[in-house]
Amino acid sequence: MTRTTSKPDKHAAESKAKTASRGKKPGRKPTEDHVFYQLPLYYDIVFGSDVLAEVEFYKRLFKEFSTGKVRRVLEPACGSGHYMVLLGKAGFHVTGYDLSPSMVEYTRARIERAGLSKTVQVLEADMRNATLPGKFDVAINQINSLAYLKEDEEIVGHFKATADALVDGGLYIVELTLRCADFEKEHKVDESWAVERDGVRVAATWKPVRYDFEKKLRIVELTMVVDDHGKHSEYFETHELRLWTHEDIKRLTHAGGFDIIASFDCKFNPIPDGTCITGDTHEFPYFVLRKR
Ligand SMILES: C[S@@+](CC[C@H](N)C(=O)[O-])C[C@H]1O[C@@H](n2cnc3c(N)ncnc32)[C@H](O)[C@@H]1O
DSSP states (O other), X not given: OOOOTTOTTTTHHHHHTBOOOOOOOTTOOOBSSOGGGGOHHHHHHHHOOOOHHHHHHHHHHHHHHOSSOOOEEEEXXXXXXXXXXXXXXXXXXXXXXXSOHHHHHHHHHHHHHTTOTTTEEEEEOOTTTOOOSSOEEEEEEOTTGGGGOXXXXXXXXXXXXXXXXXXXXXXXEEEOOBOXXXXXXXXXXXXXXXXXETTEEEEEXXXXXXXXXXXXXXXXXXXXXXXXXXXXXXXXXXXXXXXXXXHHHHHHXXXXXXXXXXXXXXXXXXOOTTOOOOTTTOSSOEEEEEEO
């Protein structure tokens, strides 16, 4: 999960609909069980905005960096499946997987509604130990979902398993949020926005609260307020995410069998080789990894 400032297209709906900051409510304790990901409709309303431009960017990367024709795409942590359906409509065979059974169920229904069940499939699996059917030409992983893997061993294990599921020279494109030199910079980001769809209004606040340098974690609080056809509910939870440094990304991808062959900023422009990428210099960078 990433912040929602200045992200092109992907968070356009949210940017247009920003509300006043809601933030943490005094006296309330956040839960840590990520209820948000068990509520796929609300997730999709508030985070599932138009990603068409990003999918076009992926297609450009496939052409530019893949050594063979790209036909089969894998999407770990696929969430509500909006990328999968767009890629499926573009003619790719797509397999996505997610830890949350309700996300999987929602995505499966979405695939069926789109008439893509023959070429697009979704599975329930964990990035830490997924065993995947068949071989893929590329894999994609967006919006810092990889940061739900916190320990070096599980991150390397995920890269190794994904490399095994790719053809020789296959690509893994990952979008990550890197740490800022100074948490105070990130601390100022307290994003609140609301989106309404078909009588359901979801307001969310995504608020980084601190860095834990020792455990390499970025602690974020998420508040979500829902009005579902007049029925109100409210959720408040903590997300502990891996606090990425560029050095760690290089080290862990390499240990997992990949080389970083290119990086891009959130506007899809190349980042020159040799740049030290941080959260201060680049929001939401993409790393193009090639299986060695
Ligand atoms: C921020 S959402 C991103 C979903 C989708 N990629 C998107 O861009 O909308 C993160 C997703 O990661 C999933 N997730 C978290 N930990 C996971 C794990 N260990 N294995 C598989 N999926 C996981 C959550 O259930 C959630 O759907």
